[in-house]
Amino acid sequence: MRIRAEYSIGPELRFLSNLDTMHMMERALRRAKIPFALTEGFNPHIRLSMGTVLPVGLWGKKEYFDLELAQAMPLDELRDKLNQVLPAGARIEQVRPIDDNAPSLMKAVNCAAYGFLIRMPEEDISNICQNILKSDSLPVRSRGKKKGVDKDLRRGIYKLDLQPSDECFCLMIWVGTGEPLNIRYDELLDLLQQQGVPSEAILDVFREGNYIRVNERLYSPLEG
Amino acid sequence: MKDKLFREILPRVSKPIRYTGNELNIIKKDWDKSRVKMVFAFPDVYEVGMSHIGGRILYGLINETTDHVLERCFAPWPDMEKIMREEGIPLYSLESYRPLTDFEVVGFSLQYELSATNILNMLDLAGIPVFSHQRTDEHPLILGGGPVAFNPEPFSDFFDLFMIGDGEEALPELLDEVERVRNLPRKEKLLRLAQMEGIYVPSLYKVTYNSDGCLSSMEPVHPDVPGRVRKRIVADLDTAYYPDKPILPYMTVVHDRAVLEVMRGCQRGCRFCHAGMVYRPVRERSLETLRRQARAQLGNTGYEEISLASLSTLDYTGVHPLVKGLVEEHGAQGVGVALPSLRVDAFSIDLANEVQKVRKTTLTLAPEAGTQRLRDVINKNVSEQQLFEAVEAAFKSGWLSIKLYFMIGLPTETEEDLDGILNLLQEVKRIGDQYSPRPVEVRASIACFVPKAHTPFQWQPQDSIEVLQQKINYMTRRRRKGIKLSFHDSRVSYLEGLIARGDRRLGQVIYKAWQNGAVFDGWSEYFHFEYWQKALAEAGIDPDFYVTRPRSYEELLPWDFIDSGISKAFLRHENEKALRGETTLDCRLEDCTGCGVCPSFEVEVDLRGEIAGAH
Structure with missing residues (x-):
């Protein structure tokens, strides 16, 4: 069994x-x-x-x-x-x-959601989120196997969500993992800093979950 | 403190799990309700320290069976040390995250000579003065124990006291006494502790030297302080405390398995072996006790492997029924039995197959020397035929890899003995290839002989670095295909030899080496011989006086005041027999060899296995 x-x-x-x-x-x-x-x-x-x-x-x-x-x-x-x-x-x-x-x-797993606990004025962080979604390309220095090469994170970022959480904001980012584009959490940290989030404003990072993404829909691995 | 660690410090270091504590089976006692607070400090990294059985025993012993508390602390790796110094984080214990200065006793485990600089570094990181004479009533008592404490003198500047021998009875007694003398001034406190059996307080002894540099006298400075310090012995190991619920580390530690200590001591009488001399006599645990302990430990940890530890496990009188029983009881759950370095002669096909049924381990044998003549000199009672039979049996039952341990630089060694090692390896490979479908892997680990205190070879000169290097080059040139040779660093062995037979004048050398930057000297990536050379020059000490100089029998040796139970006359007799190439048999097999431990400590060799018969 x-x-x-x-x-x-x-x-x-x-x-x-x-x-x-x-x-x-x-x-x-x-x-x-x-x-x-x-x-x-x-x-x-x-x-x-x-x-x-x-x-x-x-x-x-x-x-x-x-x-x-x-x-x-x-x-x-x-x-x-x-x-x-x-x-x-x-x-x-x-x-x-x-x-x-x-x-x-x-x-099977090809998507992960990372949570970032951020202490910043609401306006600033919400602008940053919109900016990320608006961009056509988001080059970040790769932290994976191809070190030193720029990697465009944009098409691997599926969704963003910003929620208030105890005087802070919890920013959730759903990204592609494995094939074809693997996005690491430390690359997301680099991206956030690039976009103007100071590193000391990020209080915590966690992985909210792992998903199986089929035709833009997310399934729990328990379903598949 | 904990919050800062988790948020700011640990994300920046390698292997942060070394520093978090909170493992399964950790014991956190109520600080305020506990009597004496002690921290067990291991002068190496977490994964080495957590592999050490003595630490597991003392941890459970004090925390489970007394009202005292024993927490743990390990040497931080250099990256962590750097951040701790930058951020002003003192060395802390893994249970309560308290700085070491909160404890009444800090006990260092002395397993290896070259952990000396790590001890100084840990004291310094804890904000405790490294020299005992600089400490005041405000500071913890710094205690040392373990095999290296049998020659405590090179460490005496840094320690307030040492505990010599088995700790199961001695440590609880010591902590009780520490509580009783708690309110006395430091000097009086130490004077009281020095009167306990097995305790050595170096500041209470005065040492003088002859003009030739040799020790002239070593006398207590107070009439109540004993002239000789007797080691402590647990007479009955079977009823002695042993932990059923050892801490289960999260990270993979060096020996990551359940461990049974099947016996303590060994009296095969190998003449180079320090542990074989100082841990006499042999005391075994009964099969019943060991089976119960195995069940409990596996149940409480979930380990997939159980190791039978001792100085010579194949000599445990119940080893066959024990191994068989363990495999029968736990094999179906995929639990393997591991046997550490096997004695070549006692190895049997039967036992090999029992172990192999579940999990194949690399076969490890220790012939130690390459010719029969030299094996007789060191009293390693193994014949070539026994070795080849063991190897044949192993390869027949499917082993593909074998590792053999040797030493070079042994007394009376010649080129013939070095050739002997190479020939022996080639023959082992030939036998293996005969039985195996693919070429077998034969590896040899070759150490440089370091004469140790309290052994028959304590008077022998150690080979110089140059001589050892010549021998290594000689063997490297002649090595054969398909056989891997790895040699210990002769400079490391030289420093081990310096401290192993050193006296208290070496305190300055250790201190200066640490000041020059030496830490983790046992780790090749951090070993800097030049720090030590500089320290020796600065202290004006000729290391050859300690390392390569032959000693006369008349010389007063710096460790003579430690009574290990073995008489000096016996050691001398053994040294002389060695030079004549005569062997001495195990006293369990033949008559008493007269080492002296049983009468002087009123103990007996204690055999408990099923085949032990009358015992």
């Missing part, structure tokens, strides 16, 4: 690397005695595959992993058992069964 779990990584665990998070989950699965499936061979490991990498330093509200079970079990029970043993800050939110042939998270 193959399942997909949605989990959150709180601010206190924001410095975990992807490998650290994977180990945390594997060890929680063992402590909770979940009937996971193991790979064959001399070096068996849990059939667990983590979704797109949550960058070190960011916390995340809706992250995902896939897991194969050797024996079926009620999924609410699986969630509760894991939540009993996970460290504070990590929490399984939902678990759903998925088709054995469903594409992997790494293949």
Whole structure:
């Protein structure tokens, strides 16, 4: 039985690397005695595959992993058992069964939403948002594999949303991940600075979620 | 403090998870309700310190079984150190994020000679004066313990006190006493602590030297201070505390697995081995205890691997049933059993297969020397035939990679012994290739021999850097295809040797090396020999006096006042037998060898495995 779990990584665990998070989950699965499936061979490991990498330093509200079970079990029970043993800050939110042939998270997820907590006058930040949406091209120095090359972020930015939040504003940006255009959160930080957001005005950054975008519509990985 | 760390500091450093604490199974005690507050300071980075079993034991021991508190602190990596200094952040503990100056005792674990400069750096980062004589009643007591503390003298300028030997009984007693003497002035406090068994207070001893530079005398300055400091021993390891709920680090640490300490001590009697001498006698844990501990640790951590640790795990009398049982009980969940460096002779096909059933680890063997003659000199009782049989068995059962440990620079070594290592490696590869479908990987890690205090070779000269380099060049020129040789840095070994057999005059050298910029000397990317050369010149100290000079039996050695239980006569006898190429057998297999530890400490070799029979 193959399942997909949605989990959150709180601010206190924001410095975990992807490998650290994977180990945390594997060890929680063992402590909770979940009937996971193991790979064959001399070096068996849990059939667990983590979704797109949550960058070190960011916390995340809706992250995902896939897991194969050797024996079926009620999924609410699986969630509760894991939540009993996970460290504070990590929490399984939902678990759903998925088709054995469903594409992997790494293949399916092609959109992410990043949240930026910004302390600026409303007028300034809302102008910046409009400016971003109005622009035909938004070149930023690439932080990914092709370092030192300019990358046009514009066509990878799908949507912006600005909401007041405790004397600040929460700016959400939906961007493309993976293929064809991968936009990193640190490139968005560079963009915001370029547009006139001082770095000390950005109080927090998190990933709100990961999505599967089909024909301009966003689906949760739990739906697909 | 925590808020500033998470917001402003940690996003700017490499591997920030080293500095956040809050791991699973962390123990945060109520500060105000706790009696003595101590911090366990490990003078290396988090991932090294968290791999250390002694620290895991003491952490659980103090926090779970006493009303004292023991928090943790590690050496920050240089990038973090730089930011901490810029931002004025003092070194803090990972449990309460309090600066080290809030604690009554700061205990450093001395695992490695070259962590000396990190200790000074950590004290300085904590705002604590590095020299003990500069500290006042306001400062914590700086305590040192661990294997390197068996020759504490090079560190004596920086420490208020040392604890020698096993800590399970000694540390709780020490903290109780610290509480009792809490309100005394610092000097009187130390005088009281110096009267406890296993405690050494360097400021209470006066040292004089002969005109040739050798030690002339070392005397206590007060009648209540003992002339000799006896190490502490836990007589019954089976009932001794061992943590069922070790902290589970978030980051991958060096030894990232559950660990069972199957026994403490080893009496194979390898003549170069410091741990083998100072941790006598052998004390084992029972199978029942170990099985229970394995269950508890795996249940509380979720680790996928469990390691059987000790100085010579294959000598544990219950190793076969233990390994079999662990694989039977936990193998189905994909939990593997890891055996650290295996003794060549005790290795059996049966055990190899038990381990391999679940998880294949690289096979590691330590013949230490390349010829039978030299293996007899160092008392490594392994024959070539035993080695080849072990290797054959391993490759037959499917291993594709083998790592062998050797030393160069051993007493009486000649070119023939170096050739011996190369020949042996070639034969291992030949055997492997015979059984394996593809060429096997043979790697050799070659260390430079460093004579250690309290061993039969404590009188022996160490090879100079030049001689070691010649030997390394010789072997490099003659190495064969398909065999990887890696050598330890002979300059690092030289400094290890300096401190391993040094005296208190070296305090100035360590201090000056640190002032010159030395930190993380055990990490090749930060090792700067020139900082030490400069420090030695500035202090006017000839390092060859400590490193390459042969000692006479009559000489008063700087560590003679530490009573490890092993008699000096035994060490001398062993050194003489070594030079004659005579071996000494393990006292569990033959008669008592007369090392002296059992009668002098009224303890016994304690064997607990199923095949131990009458014991």
